Amino acid sequence: MRGGALVGPVRSLRGCWSALPLLLACLVCSPATAEEKSVAALKQRIVELEARLADLERLVGDIRSPDALEVAVVEPQREPVEPGDAVKASPPQSIEIGGALRFNLLYRDDLESSVGKRGESGLDIFRLNVDGAIDRLLVSAEYRFYPFMDVLHHGWVGYRFADDGQLEAGITQVPFGLLPYAAHNAWFGVPYYIGMADDYDIGVKYHRQDGPWNAALAFFKGEELGDASNLERYSFDLVRVDDQQNEESNQFNARLAYTFGLGSSCETEVGGSMQLGEVYNDRTDNRGDRWAGAAHIDSRCGRWNFQLQGAAYDYAVENPSGIDRDTVRMGAFAGSYDVASEGRVLVANVAYNLPPRWTFIDSITCYNDYSWLDKSLSGARDSHINTLGCAVGSGPLFSYFDYILARNMPYFGEGSLAAGGEDDWQSRLNINIGYYW
Numbered sequence: 001m002r003g004g005a006l007v008g009p010v011r012s013l014r015g016c017w018s019a020l021p022l023l024l025a026c027l028v029c030s031p032a033t034a035e036e037k038s039v040a041a042l043k044q045r046i047v048e049l050e051a052r053l054a055d056l057e058r059l060v061g062d063i064r065s066p067d068a069l070e071v072a073v074v075e076p077q078r079e080p081v082e083p084g085d086a087v088k089a090s091p092p093q094s095i096e097i098g099g100a101l102r103f104n105l106l107y108r109d110d111l112e113s114s115v116g117k118r119g120e121s122g123l124d125i126f127r128l129n130v131d132g133a134i135d136r137l138l139v140s141a142e143y144r145f146y147p148f149m150d151v152l153h154h155g156w157v158g159y160r161f162a163d164d165g166q167l168e169a170g171i172t173q174v175p176f177g178l179l180p181y182a183a184h185n186a187w188f189g190v191p192y193y194i195g196m197a198d199d200y201d202i203g204v205k206y207h208r209q210d211g212p213w214n215a216a217l218a219f220f221k222g223e224e225l226g227d228a229s230n231l232e233r234y235s236f237d238l239v240r241v242d243d244q245q246n247e248e249s250n251q252f253n254a255r256l257a258y259t260f261g262l263g264s265s266c267e268t269e270v271g272g273s274m275q276l277g278e279v280y281n282d283r284t285d286n287r288g289d290r291w292a293g294a295a296h297i298d299s300r301c302g303r304w305n306f307q308l309q310g311a312a313y314d315y316a317v318e319n320p321s322g323i324d325r326d327t328v329r330m331g332a333f334a335g336s337y338d339v340a341s342e343g344r345v346l347v348a349n350v351a352y353n354l355p356p357r358w359t360f361i362d363s364i365t366c367y368n369d370y371s372w373l374d375k376s377l378s379g380a381r382d383s384h385i386n387t388l389g390c391a392v393g394s395g396p397l398f399s400y401f402d403y404i405l406a407r408n409m410p411y412f413g414e415g416s417l418a419a420g421g422e423d424d425w426q427s428r429l430n431i432n433i434g435y436y437w
Contacts, residue, residue: 098129099127099128100125102123102432110427138168140156142155146333151234154171154172154200172200172201173205174201175218175255178296181198184351184367185389186400186402187385193410194330202224212259215257219251231333233332236332237332241336246329247279249278251278267300281320305349306349309345313343314341317341326377344374363391363392369386380420384406384407385409386406396436402432406428408421408422412428
């Protein structure tokens with residue numbers, strides 16, 4: 001294209017130079033007796049040709065200049081792209097391996113050795129992640145190494161449909177309540193310790209985002225390990241320990257949410273969740289029932305995040321005669337404890353994303369997370385946990401600085417999620433520092 005732009009002016013220029021000698025010759029060879037008006041006409045023609053020649057020389061100089069070439073070059077036309085074509089034309093084609101290494105620094109006022117040593121420290125977790133896609137096939141898995149156990153956190157394969165719906169099969173997150181987490185801090189809250197938040201089971205899940213609507217349907221055959229007597233697990237589930245021989249089976253989940261102000265600076269998700277399932281007792285070979293329901297609000301306006309959730313649950317178990325049916329046994333992290341078989345849960349969280357004031361700090365999120373369990377047990381003390389803290393991100397480093405207050409919670413003194421326990425508030429200062437890749 002650039003060569004073609006010069007052809008016309010150059011040919012015109014050559015024509016002018018070739019015509020000039022002929023005109024001069026005609027002027028010289030004209031007889032002295034030629035009419036004066038013919039001579040004047042020839043002189044006028046020469047003047048016009050010289051002026052035209054000067055114009056053509058300037059034109060050629062302009063065309064050869066870089067600025068003129070930038071203007072003269074025209075980008076080729078491209079085919080129009082319909083919405084969604086870009087995603088279809090270049091789907092992800094890679095499997096990525098990541099991980100994290102985290103350490104804890106903590107001070108517990110409910111443990112004499114921690115008070116005596118003025119705090120404790122140690123390895124929290126080392127984990128490896130595999131995530132990726134080939135065309136529309138998806139995969140995600142995570143394996144965790146703790147000082148006292150190693151366990152599969154989740155692992156599933158999936159398929160992404162043309163309408164952006166997604167199917168997952170394997171050990172995948174249960175769609176219930178606030179997602180992906182019902183807390184901002186590293187310790188979580190009451191819902192996690194009764195198996196109603198960040199819970200992973202084995203089954204099949206379909207979920208889809210359709211504009212402001214988000215829907216999920218799932219069926220889980222059982223708890224993630226296929227062995228309810230194994231306490232080395234990440235998610236809290238019903239476990240078989242001592243006289244309590246119940247386990248989860250045949251669970252259905254449905255979650256529907258709508259986001260007001262989608263795409264604006266103030267989005268508010270309002271949703272509801274339902275969970276229905278069976279409880280199999282290994283001693284009686286009978287099946288009981290269980291259900292749970294939740295309603296939530298998750299609002300992100302500017303730098304603020306407000307989370308509110310109310311939930312209720314009930315386990316109707318088929319224990320042998322003489323075994324208490326007012327409590328069930330739940331376990332994870334190589335331990336177990338009793339939980340009231342019926343209760344109500346409240347979650348109220350607030351967080352604020354501070355603008356970073358230092359070049360080496362990428363993000364600062366400060367929060368206060370509160371959750372409460374109201375038990376349907378005569379004379380039982382309620383359980384509470386409140387965490388005030390900040391999460392700080394700096395490149396591959398991500399750290400939590402939390403001050404935790406708990407009353408009648410597991411892992412805090414003699415706290416219990418069933419009957420009994422303590423009525424005193426216990427505190428813990430927890431600093432969790434992690435490197436992610």
